[in-house]
Amino acid sequence: MTVLFCDLVGSTELSAQLDAEEWRDVLAEYQQTAAGAVARFGGHVAKNLGDGLLIYFGWPTAREDDPERAVRAGLAVVDALAPLNATCADGTRLCVRIGMHTGPVVIADGGEVFGETANVAARVQGAAEPGTVLITAATQRLVAGMFVVEDSGPHMLRGVREPVPLYRVVQPSGVRSRLDVAGGRLTPFVGREVELATLVERWERAADGEGQNVLVVGEAGVGKSRLAYELRERLATTPHTWLECGASPYTEGTPFHPVMALVAQGLAFTTTDTATEKVEKIERGLRDLASPENVSLLADFLGLPLPTPFTMNPDVQRRKTMELLAQWNLAISTVQPLVLLVEDLHWCDASSVELLGRIIAQSAMARVLFVATTRPEFTRPWPARSNLTTLQLARLTKCQARDMIATLAGTELPVATLDVLVARADGVPLYVEELTKAMAEPGAALGVEAIPASLADSLMARLDRLATAKEVAQRAAVLGREFGYPLLAAVAGMDDAGLRQGLARLVDAEIVFQRGEPPEATYMFKHALVQEAAYESLLKRTRQQLHGRVVDVLREKFCERVESEPEVVARHAEAAGRSDDAITYYGRAGERAQARSAHEESIRQLQRAIHLLETWPASVKRDEGELSVQLALGGSLIVARGYAHPDAAAAYERAAALGVAAGDAARLGVARIGLAICYFTRGEVERGRALAAEVLAAAEARGDRELALFGHTEVALSEHYQGKFVSSLAHCERAIELYDPVQHHGHVRVLGNDQGISALNFSAWSLWCLGQPDAALARAREAVALARRLDDPFSLAFALLFEASVHILRRDVAAQRERATEAVALSETHGFPFWLGLGRACHAVSRVVAGDFGALPDILSGLALAAETGTQAGAPSTFAFLAEAQHAAGQLAEAQGTVQTALAVAAQTGQPFWDADLHRLDGDLVVATGGDAYEAAACYHRALAIAREQGSRSFELRAATSLARLWRDQGKRPEARALLAPVYEWFTEGFDTRDLMDAKALLDELR
């Protein structure tokens, strides 16, 4: 029993200050407030001594979490006095001291309690500072990790011989553990000395501010969770916060599932909390981090309704949420060292794994010990670090297994039986326990024949002896390893009394563990393998029916869960053989994940839906269903894997085929636009253009403005690469007219890019090529401004990079560098590999051109990063920028090689848009290397011909300037002048750009 003693501080002085009546009122109010706070946590006021209160937790009703309740009640009493003080007039200040202790008591028939425990509690109270809660080591041991405590050191208490270590409770750490559900009834721990010592050593380092991460790897049942539990036992009297969560197979594809549970626990949410109360708890729980934005982020993360709905870009929101969660973890560890345990990582969703990676990366200097358990199939996605340790758990030795069996069986077993048991259990402690129990329980037959051959056999033998409880276990197993009473009651179709009794027997037999009391209780099978064995023992038909019932019950009575965990419904529906429902809910789960920018999970869910659809016989309904799913899948694939990835094209291709079959023009159009982008991105430019043009034609025929917008934009992009600048610009202009950010920005989800930004960007490039450098810059700036207004980092990175490249074209190195710097910073924060690579390259180009030749390797590594995405579109221009930089740095042979590569890529992928300038560059390099003048002239002539054919005045000007320079050097000044003058005179703007100034200087010289 835990005894709480609470006393009013300075009551003698207070009573002297007030008149008798006032004093009586104050006292009554205090007693009422305190008793109210205690009652909330289920405490029993045993004695009311006026200004002192004696409270029991554990009698007349005992609960497994009594010590925790007592400590929470203590804190609540302290807190409850604050509002009371606020209403008190004339400076009356009430303050309490609280002490508690946990220990054995003897209770007489009349309810009188005997024993030392209450006395110790009273003495501890006396040692407490006013306004604080002080507990003994005995109580702290039972609540370790759940509260932030300060070690007050050992105290001598009157009537107790040894000094008693005391702890001051500062606040709840907000944690509830599931380990202690099994508490107190575990098989004595054997072996694992080295592993435990390693964990303890890592803990010590972590507590010292050297963050540590340990991955405990081993097969099911080998003792991973138990090892973590033993660590926790070791830490029982050390101040720390213990946070814990676990993943489950039902929610492998639900973003952040375990983390959400962890945060909800961490904030001490209860089932009765209203949304407003939860938001208040978030504000308190975030402490220093509780800005309005952070509170909204966390509320949204937990699925709470927001007063004003979020309009944040999902990518940004996801990143900010991740950052906040990581920071929050670190913040917790500043109060006292934090142990973060994540169980069963092999079932963890991709987003949680990503978050954990961040925590690992950020906690090197924090007081955090991160421990994760996993089966061997999990491949660690985090890079190796000196503070990341992997502990492989091997099976127990025969000798250790014998030790376990000896304690479990209680009686001496015949040697033959023992040997067979050891052999069958094969060193897996879970098997050792289960097989031994199957034959050591009352009612079991003894002897070698009675030893079950497997875990399943053993469980069946045990369940058979539990009569009706067997059915309860089997039905519960359908719900997964963890389940709540209300859902089980609704699904099981058994009478309440029978169900409760069955559950009680299962708890007694330690087949399931219980937390709380029905109807609020939640249960957990002792082990995932035990749950699986119970599940497998059901007939397939019964199993299906039960899963079907789960689906129905969830839909009828658990709407919130259906909303927040559609994957769970989908999985039950799939197991029930109700694939139409399963598809619907996988689809929803996929969309939900996508809306949170959790693309890996979204892909996973949508692929499951498609997989099920494939089993359906051909029908219009089937095709329509698959069409939506494939389109959604395409949207996630382009973000997660890039346009050039074959899976993305495959999804759009399939969607297009289905769109044709279904005669669904609108969705067919979207699918084909997606496909067109895939084609030209991976280097099939004409194929992409042709497809986009078809979509455009169809859209115009039907008067579909939205699809026409997409069509114009994508035709414009591919035509630009094809060097059809005039036509490309015209399509851009049409697209810009049709575009409305409010209506169309949302399509960024489906198509990856904002169509308005794309059109502005490409019109800027075309304008430059066509000889309007100032108009080009204005356009590029418009795109940047639009992206800033949209608050969409991806579009902004895209627009910044285009503005930077317009500066390259205008040879404005400083502006180029400025834009590239911003694009790089943005892409680094958000993880846009393509823009990051190009941005770094662009930044490095500006440095090289300005004379910092050491930056050359940075261009190459930037381009290599961008190339990893497989994007071929636009490659010739990037090569051209590289070649110019190499030229500037005097790496002439390398520059020539780059030009040749660029021309080859252009020819191969059908993007001659930079050919003119590449040939001009080629000519410049021939001159620079002292090559043949005829050869150089030939290059320039080729460049001129292409530029004229493509209508590119800017490239024509560059080629003409180069050739005129060559002719000047050959003494052909009139020819040179005749060539360059008309080209230069054509221009009406951009006279302050480098190319025009160079041409002008040359012309002046030739006059």
Ligand SMILES: Nc1ncnc2c1ncn2[C@@H]1O[C@H](COP(=O)(O)OP(=O)(O)O)[C@@H](O)[C@H]1O
């Ligand atoms: N070293 C050990 N000594 C005694 N019992 C153990 C030991 N390791 C595991 N067990 C028991 O075996 C069972 C399975 O262990 P558990 O930690 O749940 O396995 P895992 O998490 O690896 O799947 C638990 O009941 C646990 O108490």
Ligand SMILES: [Mg+2]
């Ligand atoms: Mg485990």
